[in-house]
Amino acid sequence: MTVPAYRTSAPLGEDVPLVVGLPSKGRLMEKAAALFAAGGHAVRRIGSDRGYRGTIEGLENVEVAFLSASEIARHLRNGKIDAGITGEDLLQETIPDWQSRIEILISLGFGHANVVVAVPESWLDCATMDDLEEIAEEHFQRHGRRLRVATKYLRLTRQFFANKGIAGYRTVLSSGATEGAPAAGTAEVIVDITSTGSTLRANHLKVLEDGIILRSQAVFAARLEKCGDPRMQILASTLKSALRNEQ
Amino acid sequence: MKSLHGTSAFPPPSASVFTRQEAEALQAQNERLLHLFRSRGFAPVNPPIMQPADVFLERSGEQIRARTFLFTDPDGLEELCLRPDLTVPICRLHLQQATDPTAEARYACIGPVFRYHARRDPRFPDEYRQAGVEWLGHAAEERIRADAEVLRLCIIALRRAGLSRFRLRLGDIGLMRALLDDIPMPQRWRKRLLMRFNRQKAFRHALMVMAGRAPDETNALADILEEITHLDPLDIEAAERLVMTRLKKMKAEILAGRSIGDIARRLLEKAEDAHLPPLSQEHVARIEALLAVEGTPQEVLAALRNLGKESDGHFAEAIRRLADFFSRLEDIFAAGECRFSAGFGRALEYYTGVVFSIEAEIGGEWLTVAGGGRYDDMLASLGGPRVPACGFGIHTERLLMATHDGGNG
Numbered sequence: 001m002t003v004p005a006y007r008t009s010a011p012l013g014e015d016v017p018l019v020v021g022l023p024s025k026g027r028l029m030e031k032a033a034a035l036f037a038a039g040g041h042a043v044r045r046i047g048s049d050r051g052y053r054g055t056i057e058g059l060e061n062v063e064v065a066f067l068s069a070s071e072i073a074r075h076l077r078n079g080k081i082d083a084g085i086t087g088e089d090l091l092q093e094t095i096p097d098w099q100s101r102i103e104i105l106i107s108l109g110f111g112h113a114n115v116v117v118a119v120p121e122s123w124l125d126c127a128t129m130d131d132l133e134e135i136a137e138e139h140f141q142r143h144g145r146r147l148r149v150a151t152k153y154l155r156l157t158r159q160f161f162a163n164k165g166i167a168g169y170r171t172v173l174s175s176g177a178t179e180g181a182p183a184a185g186t187a188e189v190i191v192d193i194t195s196t197g198s199t200l201r202a203n204h205l206k207v208l209e210d211g212i213i214l215r216s217q218a219v220f221a222a223r224l225e226k227c228g229d230p231r232m233q234i235l236a237s238t239l240k241s242a243l244r245n246e247q
Numbered sequence: 248m249k250s251l252h253g254t255s256a257f258p259p260p261s262a263s264v265f266t267r268q269e270a271e272a273l274q275a276q277n278e279r280l281l282h283l284f285r286s287r288g289f290a291p292v293n294p295p296i297m298q299p300a301d302v303f304l305e306r307s308g309e310q311i312r313a314r315t316f317l318f319t320d321p322d323g324l325e326e327l328c329l330r331p332d333l334t335v336p337i338c339r340l341h342l343q344q345a346t347d348p349t350a351e352a353r354y355a356c357i358g359p360v361f362r363y364h365a366r367r368d369p370r371f372p373d374e375y376r377q378a379g380v381e382w383l384g385h386a387a388e389e390r391i392r393a394d395a396e397v398l399r400l401c402i403i404a405l406r407r408a409g410l411s412r413f414r415l416r417l418g419d420i421g422l423m424r425a426l427l428d429d430i431p432m433p434q435r436w437r438k439r440l441l442m443r444f445n446r447q448k449a450f451r452h453a454l455m456v457m458a459g460r461a462p463d464e465t466n467a468l469a470d471i472l473e474e475i476t477h478l479d480p481l482d483i484e485a486a487e488r489l490v491m492t493r494l495k496k497m498k499a500e501i502l503a504g505r506s507i508g509d510i511a512r513r514l515l516e517k518a519e520d521a522h523l524p525p526l527s528q529e530h531v532a533r534i535e536a537l538l539a540v541e542g543t544p545q546e547v548l549a550a551l552r553n554l555g556k557e558s559d560g561h562f563a564e565a566i567r568r569l570a571d572f573f574s575r576l577e578d579i580f581a582a583g584e585c586r587f588s589a590g591f592g593r594a595l596e597y598y599t600g601v602v603f604s605i606e607a608e609i610g611g612e613w614l615t616v617a618g619g620g621r622y623d624d625m626l627a628s629l630g631g632p633r634v635p636a637c638g639f640g641i642h643t644e645r646l647l648m649a650t651h652d653g654g655n656g
Contacts, residue, residue: 001575018355042465044597047280080523090446096365103376119503120501120502120503121497121499121501122494122497122499122500122501122502122503122505122510123503123505123510124468124471124490124493124494124510124514125468125471125510125513125514125517127467127468130452133449133512134439134513135505137438137442138440138509138513139505140305141438142509143504144305145305146629147504148575153315158309158313162309165443165446165452167309167310167445167447168442168448170304170305170309170311170312171309171312182501182503183501185503185504187503188503188504188505189543190501196599203501204497204498204499204500204501209467
């Protein structure tokens with residue numbers, strides 16, 4: 001069994017390794033690895049290709065933990081890692097009051113996607129959040145039930161709906177294939193992430209005009225108290241120069 | 248009991264924050280509360296702590312859901328919750344057990360309720376004991392007396408527990424309802440405004456749209472509304488045909504809980520709204536003036552009478568009721584700080600008339616220790632008959648903190 005790189009207790013000394021969470025697979029992993037390599041500090045996995053720990057070339061006392069994007073957000077929240085590359089959507093969803101704990105050091109320019117409110121295309125009378133609120137009220141008065149919003153983004157949904165002054169709905173936690181919820185009859189409305197909108201269209205859903213909750217992309221983010229660490233600065237400038245050279 | 252809300256060494260959330268002596272003091276305080284309620288004719292009941300989740304989620308909207316502990320039974324079949332308040336469980340118990348659910352019933356209850364705060368601050372526990380009464384089925388014409396008696400009992404309970412300094416905040420949703428009833432507008436506009444009563448920004452936006460001062464900022468529906476406008480507003484069938492034709496062309500089959508008729512009707516209403524005369528300047532001003540009414544009960548009555556002087560309709564009647572309510576509580580108003588705001592509605596969405604909340608100073612901050620009001624729609628919304636109802640709940644842990652907070656009690 002491999003020992004996870006992330007900490008299980010609070011750091012004690014000055015020379016504790018700085019732990020960086022990087023995506024363990026997929027396009028996010030490839031892009032992140034390519035950026036570090038281009039910046040002159042390649043990421044190395046310890047042990048086999050499958051290993052969950054790594055190092056960064058030319059940087060002493062920095063450890064890499066390979067995690068899923070959502071684990072990176074979660075471990076940033078509880079301090080098991082000090083920095084990481086993940087989606088902005090996951091940071092905002094996972095970390096309560098995220099601005100007070102986390103700083104987004106660099107927006108990486110890939111992994112673009114929007115978190116949006118989408119309703120069935122068949123709702124010809126619904127184009128805005130205002131329409132949605134009225135439909136929600138009518139639904140409640142007519143059927144005695146709240147309109148259901150399927151999503152994995154409970155926090156983002158609640159904040160956005162509250163800012164729009166909408167109260168008469170309920171969320172339904174969805175762990176996968178959210179776009180199928182209206183067809184399956186488990187919800188009427190969805191809040192989901194979309195990059196091209198084609199999945200929504202294929203499921204006969206449309207995005208509300210003022211229903212874009214967040215324009216997200218991949219980011220390099222760190223816990224606030226670690227932002228001043230010299231190693232963090234090197235990591236950030238590595239990524240920055242790699243991004244500059246890309247252009 | 249100085250350590251009740253010390254700033255250091257917060258216990259983890261949810262855990263009992265009380266020492267043994269504190270727990271005993273809480274127990275003694277709550278036994279006295281229950282004794283008081285019983286002596287006033289409220290019979291103790293103990294509804295289940297686990298409740299079907301739907302009942303709460305459908306009734307209270309997302310703000311409560313965000314604080315409700317939800318889980319499924321071990322078979323994974325039924326969604327359950329830990330009760331976030333006592334009112335709904337008592338009403339459900341009443342509907343299950345009363346031989347005649349419209350007959351008068353007075354209940355008292357003290358027991359744990361659960362609201363997720365995730366704060367390491369004992370003033371915001373995830374689990375606390377609520378004490379309260381619910382008075383169901385009093386005669387409709389006795390409502391004002393019942394409202395006043397319930398508020399009085401709540402204050403007596405707080406005082407007996409040792410609370411000497413508190414702020415009473417009052418509101419009455421009935422005032423806005425009555426004012427809107429007197430102003431000519433489609434019934435759906437009234438509903439639209441009342442649904443937003445608790446949410447200032449949303450209320451004002453809806454009002455401005457009705458006044459023609461904030462036109463729909465989007466043209467996304469212009470095309471279909473243009474077509475609908477040519478139909479007779481009452482010809483729902485023609486509108487349904489139009490909707491059906493469009494949906495066929497789009498191959499959009501998922502209606503997600505709505506019918507063609509729902510969509511067609513709302514399109515007709517939207518088209519009609521755009522052509523109805525906007526709310527007049529004067530009526531908008533009256534609605535806004537009502538929302539701004541704020542002050543002591545005396546000040547408020549004067550302001551309301553000023554506002555309603557020409558009308559002899561629902562609003563005048565609502566003012567008379569409020570004056571009657573106030574007159575029954577003069578001694579209480581004289582004894583402490585009391586503010587009435589016409590725009591005050593409590594966050595729980597089921598209140599229909601008088602609402603109140605009582606705040607006390609705990610750890611240097613004024614926090615709600617009790618709240619209540621009238622909720623005449625509750626039993627009907629649970630599938631029972633329409634029965635007048637009012638009640639209150641006390642946050643007993645906070646009450647104990649407030650009465651042991653130095654300077655008080």
